[in-house]
Amino acid sequence: xxxxxxxHGSVNAESALRVCDxxxxxxxTTALDHASLEVxxxxxxxxxxxNGAGKTTLVRCICGRAVPDSGEIEMLGxxxxxxxxxxxxxxxxxxxxxxxxxxxxxxxxAFGRFNGLKRGELHQAVDWALEWTGLADRAGDxxxxxxxxxxxxxxxxxxxxxxxxxLLLDEPTVGVDPQSRDRIFAMLxxxxxxxxxxxxxxxxxxxxxxxxxxxxxxxxxxxxAEGTLSELIASTVGAKRRVIFKLAEASPKLDGxxxxxxxxxxxxxxxxxxxxxxxxxxxxxxxxxxxxxLEVHPPSLHSVFIHLTxxxxxx
Amino acid sequence: xxxxxxxxxxxxxxHGRTEILLTFVVxxxxxxxxxxxxxxxxxxxxxxxxNLALVDEDNTEFSxxxxxxxxxxxxxxxxxxxxxxxxxxxxxxxxxxxxxxxxGTLPLAVIIPEGWTASLTNPGKGAVNLRLLADxxxxxxxxxxxxxxxxTSGQIMGERARQQxxxxxxxxxxxxADSPVSGxxxxxxxxxxxxFAAGKANPVVSMYAAGIAVMFLLFGAVGNSGTLLEEEENxxxxxLMCSELSMTQLLAGKWLLMTxxxxxxxxxxxxxxxxAFGVDLLGHLSGFAVMTVVTAGAASSFALTLAALCRNxxxxxxxxxxxxxxxxxxxxxxxxxxxxxxxMQQIGKITFNAWALDGxxxxxxRNLPLAELAPELTVxxxxxxxxxxxxxxxxxxxESS
Numbered sequence: 211x212x213x214x215x216x217x218h219g220s221v222n223a224e225s226a227l228r229v230c231d232x233x234x235x236x237x238x239t240t241a242l243d244h245a246s247l248e249v250x251x252x253x254x255x256x257x258x259x260x261n262g263a264g265k266t267t268l269v270r271c272i273c274g275r276a277v278p279d280s281g282e283i284e285m286l287g288x289x290x291x292x293x294x295x296x297x298x299x300x301x302x303x304x305x306x307x308x309x310x311x312x313x314x315x316x317x318x319x320a321f322g323r324f325n326g327l328k329r330g331e332l333h334q335a336v337d338w339a340l341e342w343t344g345l346a347d348r349a350g351d352x353x354x355x356x357x358x359x360x361x362x363x364x365x366x367x368x369x370x371x372x373x374x375x376x377l378l379l380d381e382p383t384v385g386v387d388p389q390s391r392d393r394i395f396a397m398l399x400x401x402x403x404x405x406x407x408x409x410x411x412x413x414x415x416x417x418x419x420x421x422x423x424x425x426x427x428x429x430x431x432x433x434x435a436e437g438t439l440s441e442l443i444a445s446t447v448g449a450k451r452r453v454i455f456k457l458a459e460a461s462p463k464l465d466g467x468x469x470x471x472x473x474x475x476x477x478x479x480x481x482x483x484x485x486x487x488x489x490x491x492x493x494x495x496x497x498x499x500x501x502x503x504l505e506v507h508p509p510s511l512h513s514v515f516i517h518l519t520x521x522x523x524x525x
Numbered sequence: 526x527x528x529x530x531x532x533x534x535x536x537x538x539x540h541g542r543t544e545i546l547l548t549f550v551v552x553x554x555x556x557x558x559x560x561x562x563x564x565x566x567x568x569x570x571x572x573x574x575x576n577l578a579l580v581d582e583d584n585t586e587f588s589x590x591x592x593x594x595x596x597x598x599x600x601x602x603x604x605x606x607x608x609x610x611x612x613x614x615x616x617x618x619x620x621x622x623x624x625x626x627x628x629g630t631l632p633l634a635v636i637i638p639e640g641w642t643a644s645l646t647n648p649g650k651g652a653v654n655l656r657l658l659a660d661x662x663x664x665x666x667x668x669x670x671x672x673x674x675x676x677t678s679g680q681i682m683g684e685r686a687r688q689q690x691x692x693x694x695x696x697x698x699x700x701x702a703d704s705p706v707s708g709x710x711x712x713x714x715x716x717x718x719x720x721f722a723a724g725k726a727n728p729v730v731s732m733y734a735a736g737i738a739v740m741f742l743l744f745g746a747v748g749n750s751g752t753l754l755e756e757e758e759n760x761x762x763x764x765l766m767c768s769e770l771s772m773t774q775l776l777a778g779k780w781l782l783m784t785x786x787x788x789x790x791x792x793x794x795x796x797x798x799x800x801a802f803g804v805d806l807l808g809h810l811s812g813f814a815v816m817t818v819v820t821a822g823a824a825s826s827f828a829l830t831l832a833a834l835c836r837n838x839x840x841x842x843x844x845x846x847x848x849x850x851x852x853x854x855x856x857x858x859x860x861x862x863x864x865x866x867x868x869m870q871q872i873g874k875i876t877f878n879a880w881a882l883d884g885x886x887x888x889x890x891r892n893l894p895l896a897e898l899a900p901e902l903t904v905x906x907x908x909x910x911x912x913x914x915x916x917x918x919x920x921x922x923x924e925s926s
Contacts, residue, residue: 273767277925293925294769301767305760309533311540316533323529324768352540368764 225287226251226376226407227272227299232281234267241267242278243431249376254398254408256418258511259428260519265411268428269378272409273301285376297326300374300406304381306361307368310354314345314364317353321368332371339367342397359390366397376407383414395421415511425511429519443509446517450479452507453487458500464493526770530778531785534752538786547748549790552741553797556734575666577633578604578625580616585642587681594677595635600669604631619658626658632666634658635674645682731805734798735885736858738791739878740849742821745790746828747845749783753832753920754841762923772924776917780825787821804889812888812895819905820881826912827877833919852876880904 227249234242242264249255259265270276272283274293283290286298308317318336327335340346343363348356353364366382379398383391398421402408412418418425419439426436435442443449460473467478467490476494480486483506494501507513538544579595581588596603596613604625605614616622622634636656644653655674659667691701753775756762765775795813798804806813831848835841853859855869856878862870873879884901887893 275763275766275925294771296767297769301764303760303763303767305763307760307764309537309761310759311537312533313540316536320529320533320536321764321768324526324765324770326769 224251225249225284226253227286227409228282228284229268229272230282230284232268232271232278232283234271234276234278240431242271242281244281245428245432246281247426247428247433247436249407249409251375251407252402252405253424254402254410254422256422256425257409257411257428258413258415258418258425258515259411263429263519264431265428266380267431269301269380269409269411272378273299297372298375300325300369300372300377302366302369302377302379302382304384306358306365308353308361308364311352313350313352314340314343314356315349317364317368318371322371325372327372335371335373339371342400343367344393357390359386359393362386362390362394363397366394370401370406373404374406376409377401379408379410381412381414382410383412383417391417415515419511427515427518434518435514439511439514442511442514446514447509449509450481451483451509452513453478453480453483453490454505454507455490455494455499455501456503456505457494458502461494461499462497464497526774527778527781530770530775531782534749534779534782537752544748548745548786549793552737552745552790552794555741556737556794556798557801574600574602575633575669576602576604576631577635577666577670578616578622578631579614580619580622580634580636582617582619582639583637583641584617584639587642587645587685588637590681591637591678594681595673598673598677601673623658626660629660632660633670635670730798730802731795731889732861732882732886734795734802734804735882735889736853736861736878738794739820739824739856739881740853740858741794742787742791742824743827743849743852743878744845746783746787746821746824747831747841747849749786750779750825750828750832751838751841753779753829754835754838757923758837766924772920773917776829776913776920780822780829780913783825783828784818784821787824788817791817791821809888809892812893812898813885815895815898815902816881816884816888819902819909820877820884822909823877823881823905823912826909826916829916830912830919833916833922852878855879857882877905877908880908 225248229245229247231244231246232242233240233244245264245268247255247257247268257265257268267276271278272290274290274296277292285296288295290296309320312320315336318339319332322332322335337346340349343360343366345360345363348360353361356364362382362385366379369379370377377398382398383394386394395417398408408422410418410422424436424438425442426433427442428434435446437445455476455478457474457476461469461476463469463473464476467476469476476499478486478490480490491501538548579592581592592615593613595601603613605612616634619634619636622631622636625631626634634657636658638653638656640653641655644651655678657667657670657674661667687701691698694701694704696704753762756765766772795804795806799806828845831845832841835844853876855873856862856876857865857873858878862873862879862882865873880901884898884905887897887901891897
């Protein structure tokens with residue numbers, strides 16, 4: 211098994227994976243248009259984007275399943291060849307890519323071998339994976355008999371048996387319950403603490419917010435924003451809170467506030483809730499309005515995402 | 526890596542017992558049915574029996590002797606109404622028999638008209654011939670019965686001629702036997718010596734074992750090659766292609782697995798043929814082994830090419846069923862090629878069923894040495910290599926975009 215003496219668990223400036231100006235077209239459709247991103251060593255990076263933004267193509271280019279028309283992909287400082295040379299890269303596809311008519315142990319052994327593990331280290335890796343997934347007592351069961359969450363855990367385990375330095379996960383928690391999701395992220399945290407850099411593509415913005423160090427948002431084939439959540443918020447929607455007042459009846463327009471169609475909702479953006487809220491309430495009351503309820507929304511990844519990619523459906 | 530692909534395939538097969546049943550047991554059941562059919566009718570030189578009715582309107586001692594002699598041919602099954610099932614039944618008038626032939630109940634009836642014996646002993650008074658009422662949809666039966674009638678009448682009349690000549694010359698039986706006249710008065714006897722069937726246990730069944738085995742080898746291989754499309758559908762192929770496994774290794778592993786399974790399938794089939802029908806497998810082991818390896822290899826390459834050509838399993842199954850049934854029909858897996866026309870036999874050569882069956886026939890039927898299998902082995906090996914190459918080229922679509 212890999213010597214983990216250099217395991218970090220903290221982000222280091224060195225690049226684990228770097229995608230530079232990658233262009234990939236399919237016929238007249240440009241899937242990647244000078245896409246760039248960087249995963250630093252020991253970092254958990256979330257890759258977000260609407261459907262059809264180019265996430266899957268980017269992941270396929272990194273895995274060697276699609277050949278870029280131009281641009282470069284580097285792993286651990288070395289250019290990646292079009293195929294092969296990816297022993298340090300683990301990949302977990304979005305679908306449950308397992309043999310349903312093999313047992314968990316047989317699946318793990320097969321994918322371990324396909325990922326280059328030899329006999330001794332293979333047994334060790336399989337035993338570790340069974341413990342890691344919490345499925346040691348079900349090792350002899352066919353995976354088709356498993357629940358969705360259990361299959362997801364085995365699906366992830368099959369991608370990390372060789373203990374890669376970089377792990378690509380494509381929506382690893384689709385269709386699982388909150389308990390299974392927690393378990394999966396606990397497993398990934400364990401890997402991350404041991405030094406694995408993680409690139410996670412997801413539509414679960416909450417996961418990106420809570421589980422990742424940095425976020426890259428991709429749209430129309432290229433990265434349109436990247437940074438930590440607070441950096442993204444600062445550079446897009448700003449740090450202001452959104453305050454929504456629900457009124458008993460329609461209210462007249464007030465300066466600095468917007469309203470909805472039947473004017474029973476007023477929306478204001480404030481920098482300091484404690485300082486600005488009392489004044490807003492007084493103004494509403496003086497204008498004849500009666501506040502029934504109010505909500506304060508801090509800026510979130512969701513608002514950043516919508517701000518950057520719009521509300522229009524893509525498919 | 527290749528070993529792991531094989532191992533995964535074997536494990537998946539092991540966990541799916543139905544697949545094992547379909548791969549190994551169904552061909553045996555199918556073959557057994559065919560073997561019983563041909564064992565009864567063609568195997569060991571037996572021919573299908575011809576149904577016919579006998580009508581003796583002449584009713585003389587000679588005609589009765591003739592009818593009795595005809596009834597002794599094993600090739601003929603003499604018709605009798607249900608109430609006269611015991612013994613040889615002979616009609617005395619033509620009309621009911623004519624109805625039976627017209628109704629399709631019988632393909633033939635032999636009519637001995639009144640005056641037939643008299644016309645034989647006194648030819649100057651005009652000939653009265655035997656008549657065959659025939660259904661022309663079975664021309665072979667007519668020819669067979671006509672030949673048997675000539676042979677039977679020749680034997681009876683020859684014996685009578687011998688007796689009359691001996692009496693005319695006033696010779697004792699021994700004196701007559703030693704005289705040169707005896708030879709000319711004796712009907713010519715023909716002994717058929719089957720150079721291939723002689724001394725062998727069920728050689729014809731071995732041909733059908735090979736025919737059925739090759740057909741199921743193709744079906745089995747296509748079923749197995751479908752896992753390639755299944756892997757594409759359930760995304761394991763995507764995962765495999767992201768691993769250290771190359772497409773060539775994956776195809777080689779699949780090919781090896783299919784070839785091993787195919788060899789086991791054919792071996793089980795022939796082992797059953799030996800146990801149940803006495804086919805001499807152990808006596809032809811080397812020829813059988815060589816033919817089975819190359820045939821299974823070629824079938825596997827064929828199946829891989831089909832899988833690489835098709836977009837999904839449904840398409841593969843549809844294409845495979847049509848192709849395999851056509852190849853099996855043309856190549857002799859269903860009907861022996863020697864009953865086909867020369868042109869059809871030549872067309873059959875485009876299928877590898879024909880080459881495989883020719884090889885097995887050389888081994889089991891003609892007892893030829895291994896060197897004589899060179900044409901079949903060359904064609905089948907070349908087929909395996911060329912089709913594997915084609916499958917590899919077609920599989921580039923799965924590698925990267």
